Amino acid sequence: MTAFRPDNGSRSRPAGEIHDPGRRGAAGDEAPSGARPEPAVLPSALRTALLPVAVLAALLVAVLGALYAGHDSPGRLDGWFRPERDGVAPPWRYAALAVDFLAEPAGAAVLLSAAVAGCLVRRRPRAAVFLVVGAVLTVGVTKVLKPLVGRTIHDGFLSYPSGHTAFLTAFAVMAALLVAGRLGLRRTPGTLLVLASALAAGAVMGWAQVALGAHYPTDVLGGWGTALVVVPVTAWLVDRTAAPGRRRD
Numbered sequence: 001m002t003a004f005r006p007d008n009g010s011r012s013r014p015a016g017e018i019h020d021p022g023r024r025g026a027a028g029d030e031a032p033s034g035a036r037p038e039p040a041v042l043p044s045a046l047r048t049a050l051l052p053v054a055v056l057a058a059l060l061v062a063v064l065g066a067l068y069a070g071h072d073s074p075g076r077l078d079g080w081f082r083p084e085r086d087g088v089a090p091p092w093r094y095a096a097l098a099v100d101f102l103a104e105p106a107g108a109a110v111l112l113s114a115a116v117a118g119c120l121v122r123r124r125p126r127a128a129v130f131l132v133v134g135a136v137l138t139v140g141v142t143k144v145l146k147p148l149v150g151r152t153i154h155d156g157f158l159s160y161p162s163g164h165t166a167f168l169t170a171f172a173v174m175a176a177l178l179v180a181g182r183l184g185l186r187r188t189p190g191t192l193l194v195l196a197s198a199l200a201a202g203a204v205m206g207w208a209q210v211a212l213g214a215h216y217p218t219d220v221l222g223g224w225g226t227a228l229v230v231v232p233v234t235a236w237l238v239d240r241t242a243a244p245g246r247r248r249d
Contacts, residue, residue, distance in 0.1 A: 039181050040242075041181065041239060042177060045180075046191060061229065065161075074216050099208035126242055146161070153216065160222050161219055162205075165224055170230065
């Protein structure tokens with residue numbers, strides 16, 4: 001009599017074939033379960049929230065640029081906030097110079113290098129790329145806009161928009177986006193974090209530029225708005241160009 005053997009649903013396999021429960025066919029191959037894709041630099045919860053912010057910022061930059069194109073003197077709004085032509089006196093001047101250094105080539109390089117190194121240590125290369133590309137594009141846009149607007153200060157120096165203000169604002173916004181994604185913040189708290197960071201960085205660097213007499217207050221507003229336009233667009237592009245199979249919110 002033949003012994004009865006229960007069939008557990010297994011099928012016969014060719015000799016020598018190793019059974020691997022995690023193995024899938026070529027059409028369904030997946031990355032190993034331990035390899036988690038890197039989070040997006042622009043969290044999905046903030047995409048729709050930052051779109052109107054970027055549009056309003058672009059309008060601000062365009063309107064101010066049109067109003068002060070070709071001017072070589074402060075406007076009415078500038079006259080309300082601008083100190084003496086030569087800037088503030090010590091000790092406030094020393095504080096303004098310290099803040100200004102953060103957006104000078106050497107200071108910006110130190111700031112970016114430290115942030116990029118932190119991203120690489122935490123194995124977030126996409127975030128590192130985002131920081132570098134976002135900073136370069138933001139400063140690059142201000143350099144393109146300056147000759148187009150043609151506003152000058154101190155006998156011919158192009159001033160609109162402020163590149164220093166744009167850089168520090170962009171850096172603060174990028175850091176806030178990465179923190180919001182890391183903490184998994186929802187739309188409202190994440191948006192508030194980004195806007196508060198932008199306001200703080202823009203106010204500090206803007207004060208330094210006006211206090212040093214390097215820019216008009218409206219130049220500062222233009223630089224601040226430029227960062228709020230460039231950074232979200234850069235974040236979206238970085239996420240879009242990442243490998244499709246590695247994108248994750």
